[in-house]
Amino acid sequence: MDREQDELQFLGIIGIYKESFKIIYNWRKIFSQITLTLILPLSFIFLAHIEISNILLSRILHSELVLDETRGADSASRQKKLSDVINKEWATYWLFKAAYLTSMLIFGLLSTSAVVYTIASVYTSREITFQKIMRVVPRVWKRVMITFLCTFLAFFLYNLLAIVVLVLFVIFNGNGQSNAGDIIGFFLLILYVIGFVYMTIIWQLASVVSVLEETRGIKAMIKSMKLLRGNMWVATIIFFKLNVLAAVLQFAFQALVVRGGMFGTMGRVGFGVLCLLLLFKLILFALVIQTVLYFVCKSYHHEIIDKSALSDHLEVIYLGDYVPLKSKDVQLEQV
Template identity: 60%
Template sequence: MDREQEEMQFLGLFGIYKEAFKIMYSWRRLLGQISLVLILPLSVIFLVHMEVSEVLLSKIVHNEIVLDDTRAGSPTYNKVSDVLSSEWTTYWLFKAAYFTILLILSLLSTSAVVYTIACIYTGREVDFKKVMSVVPKVWRRLMATFLCSYLFFFVYHILAFVVLVICILGFGSTKAFFSISVVLIILFLVGFVYLTIVWQLASVVTVLEDTYGFGAMIKSKALIQGKMGVTALVFLKLNFSFAIIQGLFENLVVHGASLGIVSRVGFGVLCSLLLFNLFLFGLVVQTVLYFVCKSYHHENIDKSALSDHLEVYLGEYVPLKARDVQLEQYHV
């Protein structure tokens, strides 16, 4: 990034995109290596999960229909029941393995890309070997932030459920119930988007600052103030693109038996390439957005301090201290 930090506060949506594309093009070799090792497997696993889940669920649904049409207690009933139990076990074990691998690869990818962009920002020499040596040590901090974010989402959904129950009990039989439900759904979605934005930026904060977990969430919340519009647009555009790719894969590959095996494989490869590029672009954009928010709040990052703390000392990742990155405020 060749912009002065004071200038970054003025970047809008397209300015952030332009900066992200510039970084991806200038450092395409290094980011390509990271993508092939971490982000491409992440994309493939996500898409393969959709296909495998569909196959497993179709078998389960078929056997449940057979079970409903079979006399209870008969040998056939007991056999189908055992098969169904085994299929449900397989399905949930597959889901558990999928979410575990997805989480690990997501955290590793975030660590690698954010660390790389920060090195680029400071002008520090960085290569694939150095990135991969730092990543395993950074991702543990990201795990703590993820667990705190998960707790926030869990509590948020519990509160939303309680509000829904109160709404049904209080207004379920009135004409205003529909209007109230629409308002509550909109408020729920706004809150969900807000929490997601805070969590995503908190991941960048976790890698680049000495805070993680709840502290990173609080710091992220403070950073997006004043830049909520552009951060929301970035989030919505990325997720809209993600939904399009997911929909294409589901319709052309998962449910595209009539297209033939060759066409389905071709569309599968295309969706994988689109998805892994979107994942990479999203991580680069999040990191650029972090520097934009820092600049907006007049928090000037000392590049030399950031560079020093991005190094690996004695085989351990040393996070930034608050006095290094909390930054002295400049005035314009």
């Protein structure tokens, strides 16, 4: 990052995009290695999950259709066998979903840790190698994982509260024929979406805080909330644009690959590879952007980052829990 810290506060949305692109371009070798090792598998798992889920659900729907057709026509034993097959297919589906979510969580947090540590090393002009990053990532991953678990709990409570509000709304709204009830319901939906987006942005920035500061979990989330004050609209617009692009890619993959039988096998494979390339580039760009946004927010609040202190912090992470002794900490005794 060539800019001085006090200049970062003046970066707008376009400026953050340019700064992120410049970082990726100047350090394209190290980011290519991170992408091939962590982000590419993450992207592949996401797209493969869409295809495999579609296949599993198609089998389940076909089995349920066959079961409906056999009722009243075949013996009870055949119906029982079909019911057992459907139960096994549903079990396979949910086991696959659990494996998918676990894999996404692992590679997602590892990718975030690697990118944030790399950019911080670039910012402090530290020597950085891919081997060094791979040694650091497992240690940093633990800090980010704690923050994720706290965020997951916050999302769980938030959705639980939303369900309670929805139940109360349905009870008091009665048959739901009044225009006032529709307006209130729409207003509550808008509030829910705003809260969900706000919490997601807080979690993304809190992941960066967990790597670069001595805070994690709830403290990192609180710190993230403070940093976003004054830049919430910038973060929201960036979040919206990136998620729209991700949604367009997902829709394109479903239309051209999952349901793209008209294009033939080679055509589907070609579109699948194209979607994979675009997706891992988008994920890398998004991770770099959220790290740059952290430095922009720090600069906006005039929280000067001491490069030497940050460099020492990164060194402690690299060495694990061991903090090297300085000369002033060593006292010689005369025997």
